[in-house]
Amino acid sequence: MNLRSSVILVTAILIAAATGIVVVAQDHTHEKSASSTQAQNNIPSSSVTAGFTSQTLFQPPAERNMPDDEFGKTIKHGQEIFENTKNIAPQYVGNASNLRCSSCHLDAGRLANSAPLWAAYVSYPSYRSKNKHVNTYAERLQGCFKYSMNGKAPPLGDPVLVALESYSYWLASGAPIDPKIPGRGYPPVSHPLAGDYRRGQQVYEQHCALCHGADGAGQTDARNQANFPALWGAKSFNWGAGMSSIKNAAGFIKANMPLGLGGSLSDQEAWDVATFMDSHERPQDPRFNGSIAQTRAQHHDSADELYGVVVNGHLLGQGIVAAKPDSGGEKQ
Amino acid sequence: MNLARADGAAIALRGNKRGVPACISCHGAHGEGMPANGYPRLAGLNAGYLETQLEAFANGQRVNAMMAPVAQTLNADERAAVAKYYAALNNPPDPKKMLAPTDSAGARLATQGRWSQNLPACTQCHGAMGVGVGASFPALAGQSSLYIENQLRAWQQATRAPGPLGLMKVIASKLSAADIQELAAYFSALPANNSTRKGSP
Numbered sequence: 121m122n123l124r125s126s127v128i129l130v131t132a133i134l135i136a137a138a139t140g141i142v143v144v145a146q147d148h149t150h151e152k153s154a155s156s157t158q159a160q161n162n163i164p165s166s167s168v169t170a171g172f173t174s175q176t177l178f179q180p181p182a183e184r185n186m187p188d189d190e191f192g193k194t195i196k197h198g199q200e201i202f203e204n205t206k207n208i209a210p211q212y213v214g215n216a217s218n219l220r221c222s223s224c225h226l227d228a229g230r231l232a233n234s235a236p237l238w239a240a241y242v243s244y245p246s247y248r249s250k251n252k253h254v255n256t257y258a259e260r261l262q263g264c265f266k267y268s269m270n271g272k273a274p275p276l277g278d279p280v281l282v283a284l285e286s287y288s289y290w291l292a293s294g295a296p297i298d299p300k301i302p303g304r305g306y307p308p309v310s311h312p313l314a315g316d317y318r319r320g321q322q323v324y325e326q327h328c329a330l331c332h333g334a335d336g337a338g339q340t341d342a343r344n345q346a347n348f349p350a351l352w353g354a355k356s357f358n359w360g361a362g363m364s365s366i367k368n369a370a371g372f373i374k375a376n377m378p379l380g381l382g383g384s385l386s387d388q389e390a391w392d393v394a395t396f397m398d399s400h401e402r403p404q405d406p407r408f409n410g411s412i413a414q415t416r417a418q419h420h421d422s423a424d425e426l427y428g429v430v431v432n433g434h435l436l437g438q439g440i441v442a443a444k445p446d447s448g449g450e451k452q
Numbered sequence: 453m454n455l456a457r458a459d460g461a462a463i464a465l466r467g468n469k470r471g472v473p474a475c476i477s478c479h480g481a482h483g484e485g486m487p488a489n490g491y492p493r494l495a496g497l498n499a500g501y502l503e504t505q506l507e508a509f510a511n512g513q514r515v516n517a518m519m520a521p522v523a524q525t526l527n528a529d530e531r532a533a534v535a536k537y538y539a540a541l542n543n544p545p546d547p548k549k550m551l552a553p554t555d556s557a558g559a560r561l562a563t564q565g566r567w568s569q570n571l572p573a574c575t576q577c578h579g580a581m582g583v584g585v586g587a588s589f590p591a592l593a594g595q596s597s598l599y600i601e602n603q604l605r606a607w608q609q610a611t612r613a614p615g616p617l618g619l620m621k622v623i624a625s626k627l628s629a630a631d632i633q634e635l636a637a638y639f640s641a642l643p644a645n646n647s648t649r650k651g652s653p
Contacts, residue, residue, distance in 0.1 A: 227567040330588055330616050339586050341579030342645060378617055380572045
């Protein structure tokens with residue numbers, strides 16, 4: 121890097137630090153082509169995406185540096201489970217689900233602001249109000265299977281959990297133990313106006329339906345393998361998942377969607393489309409206690425959650441009865 | 453729908469009476485394309501996708517001197533019929549291609565992306581092994597490598613319309629000349645799949 125560009129970069133970082141604004145450090149060729157793209161077609165360039173400077177973020181080790189020994193095999197297996205969950209650990213994934221861990225944790229759990237594994241790993245054990253006790257990292261992984269994958273929690277010590285924990289530990293090599301590590305979870309999203317179903321529907325039809333389908337059920341590829349994840353309905357995450365909170369969903373969407381165009385929606389658009397997504401029925405919360413009102417009071421008592429709320433005349437939280445196995449499931 | 457439906461096979465094999473040449477003269481006897489010339493394989497691609505591309509050539513959104521007169525001289529019915537014909541064609545299994553390289557630079561970029569640049573993996577949209585997803589995300593497996601390179605450069609040079617959400621234009625803008633070569637080598641080496649018809653309407 122020449123002197124001039126390093127001065128620019130340092131200045132940019134100082135400005136970013138002072139204002140909390142976002143800079144993505146990129147090399148010059150890319151900046152140039154991205155901005156000419158933007159000028160010609162009004163397409164957001166990558167320099168307006170992702171809210172961080174890559175300088176200040178923890179970088180997980182490169183895949184080629186995975187240890188080449190017995191431990192390395194388990195790490196690798198963890199990565200495979202992460203990217204191909206239903207094929208490798210079908211016993212813990214809901215029958216109908218067409219999600220994989222990497223549907224929401226992009227870049228195989230590496231990407232900052234997409235709930236990266238390295239940031240999660242250094243944040244546990246931790247007290248969680250969700251279940252009101254101190255959770256280990258393994259218990260946190262169990263939660264993902266139970267809620268996000270609408271499946272069953274692998275028992276503690278199960279090879280699936282051991283492999284996922286090993287992969288996470290390895291990705292976190294050299295990271296400080298710090299629940300506030302930059303890039304953890306999803307960045308917060310503001311919403312000057314309350315979330316709106318109709319506005320959200322418009323955003324959805326314009327920016328999301330191409331991949332996730334007008335019916336939110338995702339899409340399979342030409343060999344009938346799950347490709348784009350379902351956002352609601354039988355194939356999606358259940359009412360207990362983090363994504364059923366508008367706040368989490370808006371954070372993920374703003375930073376990462378549409379795929380490859382992260383950061384292109386306004387905060388309000390992200391909030392509205394998250395509201396639209398979470399206004400649809402999905403599989404029941406496994407903690408359901410027989411009463412939607414009581415389950416809401418116990419587990420969903422937040423303005424950002426629509427479980428137990430009537431939307432368009434439908435009381436949300438009824439779950440989906442007799443979910444059919446996904447014809448587009450991943451049977452290879 | 454018109455009762456006297458256009459005959460897709462006839463157009464492909466013989467062209468039409470208004471001067472459209474037989475598609476096979478450029479796209480091969482079985483829709484396999486002429487890879488070395490950058491004439492794409494059409495066999496097994498999604499019908500909806502093929503029809504959309506023919507429309508784009510006809511209305512000038514997609515610029516190509518060879519395809520523009522062809523597409524303009526077909527009516528909408530004929531475009532739909534010939535698209536269906538090609539979508540239903542099988543690609544004969546190619547045993548040479550069953551073992552695709554998994555550790556080349558192209559394979560890594562195709563299956564992992566380059567997220568430091570917010571570049572997703574190609575397979576996230578084009579399906580595992582590039583088999584294609586629905587009518588919007590065409591199969592890349594077994595496609596002519598020169599054709600793939602030409603398309604990525606066409607987006608860089610704005611001679612191909614940005615397409616759905618402008619996704620490919622943004623993606624192509626993040627690729628270097630070497631990336632393009634490696635990606636094209638990777639996808640062209642994969643076996644053209646035989647089951648894209650399932651994804652057709």
